[in-house]
Amino acid sequence: MTRSSVPEEKESKSRRKSxxxxxxxxxxxxxxxxxxxxxxxxxxxxxRIREPMLEITQDGQVxxxxxxxxxxxILIGSRESGNYNLCRIEGGKVRIVEADCPDxxxxxxxxxxxRGGTIICLPHRLVLRIKDGTGGIPDAVAE
Amino acid sequence: MxxxxxxxSCICLVGLLFLFGCKEEKTPGVASDTKTFFDTSVTLTxxxxxxxxxxxxxxxxxxxxxxxxxAQNSGSELYRINKREGAGGDYDPASRTGTAEFTVxxxxxxxxxxxxxxxxxxxxxxxxxxxxxxxxxxxRTGRGKLPDMYLLAEEVxxxxxxxxxxxGNTLRLSNRxxxxxxxxxxxxxxxxxxRDYLMSRDDVDGAILNLxxxxxxxxxxxxxxxxxxxxxxPFGNRGELIATVEMPKxxxxxxxxxxxxxxxxxxxxxxxxxxxxxxxxxxxxxQATVIGTDDALADxxxxxxxxxxxxxxxxxxxxxxxxxxxxxxxxxxxLTLFDSExxxxxxxxxGTKLHIEP
Numbered sequence: 001m002t003r004s005s006v007p008e009e010k011e012s013k014s015r016r017k018s019x020x021x022x023x024x025x026x027x028x029x030x031x032x033x034x035x036x037x038x039x040x041x042x043x044x045x046x047x048r049i050r051e052p053m054l055e056i057t058q059d060g061q062v063x064x065x066x067x068x069x070x071x072x073x074i075l076i077g078s079r080e081s082g083n084y085n086l087c088r089i090e091g092g093k094v095r096i097v098e099a100d101c102p103d104x105x106x107x108x109x110x111x112x113x114x115r116g117g118t119i120i121c122l123p124h125r126l127v128l129r130i131k132d133g134t135g136g137i138p139d140a141v142a143e
Numbered sequence: 144m145x146x147x148x149x150x151x152s153c154i155c156l157v158g159l160l161f162l163f164g165c166k167e168e169k170t171p172g173v174a175s176d177t178k179t180f181f182d183t184s185v186t187l188t189x190x191x192x193x194x195x196x197x198x199x200x201x202x203x204x205x206x207x208x209x210x211x212x213x214a215q216n217s218g219s220e221l222y223r224i225n226k227r228e229g230a231g232g233d234y235d236p237a238s239r240t241g242t243a244e245f246t247v248x249x250x251x252x253x254x255x256x257x258x259x260x261x262x263x264x265x266x267x268x269x270x271x272x273x274x275x276x277x278x279x280x281x282x283r284t285g286r287g288k289l290p291d292m293y294l295l296a297e298e299v300x301x302x303x304x305x306x307x308x309x310x311g312n313t314l315r316l317s318n319r320x321x322x323x324x325x326x327x328x329x330x331x332x333x334x335x336x337x338r339d340y341l342m343s344r345d346d347v348d349g350a351i352l353n354l355x356x357x358x359x360x361x362x363x364x365x366x367x368x369x370x371x372x373x374x375x376x377p378f379g380n381r382g383e384l385i386a387t388v389e390m391p392k393x394x395x396x397x398x399x400x401x402x403x404x405x406x407x408x409x410x411x412x413x414x415x416x417x418x419x420x421x422x423x424x425x426x427x428x429x430q431a432t433v434i435g436t437d438d439a440l441a442d443x444x445x446x447x448x449x450x451x452x453x454x455x456x457x458x459x460x461x462x463x464x465x466x467x468x469x470x471x472x473x474x475x476x477x478l479t480l481f482d483s484e485x486x487x488x489x490x491x492x493x494g495t496k497l498h499i500e501p
Contacts, residue, residue, distance in 0.1 A: 023147070024147070024150055057177070060178060060179075102284075102286045103286045103403075105381060108380050108381050109380065109381035109382055110380045110381055110382030110383060112382075117382070118177050118184070118186055119381075120177070120179075120184045122179065122182065122183065122184065125179050127177045127178075127179070127184065129177055129186075138371040138372055138373035138384070138387055139188075139351050139360065139364075139370050139371050139372060140186075140351050140353050140358045140360070140370075140372050140373070140395075141356070141358070141372070141373040141374070141375055141382060141384065142356055142357070142358045142372055142373070142374050142375060142388075142395040142396060142397045142432060143355075143356030143375040143381075143397055143402065
């Protein structure tokens with residue numbers, strides 16, 4: 001510190017302000033850019049973690065978590081042994097397209113999407129829900 | 144001290160602050176989960192710093208209250224009463240004669256008392272002893288079936304809340320066939336209990352409680368807007384709405400003929416049964432939604448409205464001085480909103496957003 005400061009002190013008598021300005025400006029810009037990049041990275045990571053996902057639970061056990069961005073069919077249970085529900089993710093929407101439960105109210109449920117919501121099949125104690133939904137209207141539905 | 148060093152340290156510190164800023168940019172506490180209890184699903188969404196802890200307590204409380212109210216869960220308080228386990232009084236287990244006497248929990252006392260009051264008010268139309276009759280319809284386990292009419296007539300003669308007497312926490316059942324079912328009241332009692340608990344916590348800002356379609360909201364939504372509670376359209380797809388209620392707090396509880404129903408030989412049958420003949424009630428409405436602040440009362444009233452129909456239930460609500468709004472969906476699909484404060488009805492078109500402050 002002292003080593004570098006000694007010649008500067010001399011020089012600064014004439015152009016003190018400009019020397020300090022230029023060096024500090026670069027430093028400031030560098031650190032500022034670094035901070036902004038880091039800030040952006042954390043923000044990006046944050047939103048990635050909170051991307052709405054479909055969580056499938058049966059009897060309180062989580063069977064799986066799936067992204068809404070990939071279309072796919074998920075068979076819960078098996079058609080042969082009975083007690084099955086076929087869940088379909090299509091274009092970001094989730095619904096149950098087929099089931100062998102007695103009332104089949106799950107297949108009549110409206111599709112849920114990234115905003116949130118649940119589809120429930122009580123006879124099979126199955127819950128499909130959107131984790132970290134972005135929220136939508138309404139907040140709840142009285143049935 | 145060197146000036147440059149000082150400036151550099153300052154800039155570094157500011158940079159560090161930026162980083163910490165990111166870390167603290169977490170959303171305020173929110174916890175949400177769905178579990179199944181009492182043959183129904185419970186979805187709770189809680190906002191506030193203590194959301195996670197409060198959610199766990201609420202589900203534990205659901206479990207506890209299921210052990211009080213469920214008529215099906217063996218080992219529950221109500222189940223044991225229906226089995227006459229540990230009955231006091233002059234009840235004789237061998238011949239099953241005499242009056243069975245029980246000391247019941249406060250929770251069960253309040254629910255039964257509400258049921259008995261509604262029984263008196265509706266001249267016996269709302270009856271918590273209909274379990275043997277409703278079991279014949281098989282709505283609970285299956286999708287419903289037409290019962291044997293001889294058996295139905297026989298059971299109808301046996302039911303009646305006149306056999307149920309409540310004196311403080313002492314419950315007396317004077318007929319061995321009397322079985323109590325609190326399906327039309329219990330959910331309201333439980334959501335009221337959960338809400339009271341959550342409101343007592345300083346670290347909970349607000350919550351949405353959904354107990355099998357019974358909605359209760361209170362407190363502050365994170366974005367500061369009012370709660371929006373949709374009302375299921377009768378016979379529509381699940382999640383299809385007939386109207387939306389915008390409210391700062393309160394409960395929205397629907398009862399309707401579109402849940403647990405079936406068609407046979409072109410005739411429509413549903414689960415809201417008349418104690419007079421054990422058959423589905425046709426009161427001119429397909430849905431009644433009660434909006435108020437007392438969950439247990441609103442839960443009971445929604446069924447009462449279905450049993451009595453629009454005009455008679457409005458009369459009863461005015462007579463008792465209950466502070467509620469009721470949205471009736473007629474069998475023809477027309478919507479009528481009744482406000483007990485003014486005693487006035489108002490036609491509502493489908494898809495309307497109702498602003499109500501219970």
